[in-house]
Amino acid sequence: MNEIEEIKQSALFLAVGDEDRIYCPFCRNDERSMKVTRYSTGIYYHCFRATCSNGRGFTGSLPSNLRAKEEKRFVPNVFTKETSDLSMIDIDFLYNKYKITGQEIEDNKISKIEGGFAFPLYNSAGYEWGIATKIMNPRPKQKKTILYRRAKTCGLHYAQPWKGDFTTVILTEGVLDAIKVNRIGQGVALSGTDLHTDQAGDLIAIGCKRLWICLDPDASHKAHKIRNTYGLFFEECKVFQLSADPKDLPFDQLVKELEI
Numbered sequence: 111m112n113e114i115e116e117i118k119q120s121a122l123f124l125a126v127g128d129e130d131r132i133y134c135p136f137c138r139n140d141e142r143s144m145k146v147t148r149y150s151t152g153i154y155y156h157c158f159r160a161t162c163s164n165g166r167g168f169t170g171s172l173p174s175n176l177r178a179k180e181e182k183r184f185v186p187n188v189f190t191k192e193t194s195d196l197s198m199i200d201i202d203f204l205y206n207k208y209k210i211t212g213q214e215i216e217d218n219k220i221s222k223i224e225g226g227f228a229f230p231l232y233n234s235a236g237y238e239w240g241i242a243t244k245i246m247n248p249r250p251k252q253k254k255t256i257l258y259r260r261a262k263t264c265g266l267h268y269a270q271p272w273k274g275d276f277t278t279v280i281l282t283e284g285v286l287d288a289i290k291v292n293r294i295g296q297g298v299a300l301s302g303t304d305l306h307t308d309q310a311g312d313l314i315a316i317g318c319k320r321l322w323i324c325l326d327p328d329a330s331h332k333a334h335k336i337r338n339t340y341g342l343f344f345e346e347c348k349v350f351q352l353s354a355d356p357k358d359l360p361f362d363q364l365v366k367e368l369e370i
């Protein structure tokens with residue numbers, strides 16, 4: 111049995127999203143130095159021994175019957191609306207404020223809630239796994255709420271339409287930012303400013319080669335932290351210092367600042 115097969119065997123019965131520590135089959139030391147994270151399509155593995163040169167990557171290809179079962183079980187559809195239900199006033203508002211088009215509203219099933227909007231969150235398989243909301247006129251100290259099940263997903267939001275091509279991923283903070291940059295490459299929202307190891311693993315697992323980090327201008331140091339931590343896992347990993355939040359930039363300006 112080769113090393114990849116050993117990893118598959120030891121992590122095959124983990125639930126999707128769960129992780130475990132195992133003995134690394136590459137460096138064969140006597141500690142559980144390898145972290146394995148189970149995805150629906152394979153296992154991401156990472157040995158923490160600095161001297162272990164082969165101990166990180168993605169196994170790919172698990173038995174297809176197992177795959178289908180796990181996805182159905184662990185990625186529930188929590189957002190039941192089929193399409194967007196916004197009025198013309200809401201659609202005009204989103205266009206005037208963020209230049210989000212009617213098609214983008216429809217693709218991302220943006221809904222109206224009291225005082226703001228709700229956004230279904232999608233994982234890399236196109237499943238809805240939670241809801242983010244944005245309150246447009248918050249009262250003092252009112253927080254925006256995000257309802258989700260973080261435990262069984264990696265917590266990244268993939269803007270729609272989901273093209274199935276994740277070669278270029280544009281990482282943003284918010285859902286609206288991700289929707290906006292999705293015209294250029296696959297927009298992925300962090301719902302914050304940190305990229306965790308399992309989230310980075312998800313990006314690698316789905317075939318991301320170019321990671322463009324487009325956080326808000328006030329989070330420049332966080333963007334550089336992401337690049338410094340994960341840059342070596344990607345063929346290209348760039349930080350873009352934008353002049354405003356992606357959602358607030360006119361689209362032409364956004365294209366210009368991304369130097370496309």
Ligand SMILES: [Zn+2]
Pocket residue numbers: 134135136137138143144157158159162165
């Ligand atoms: Zn190792």
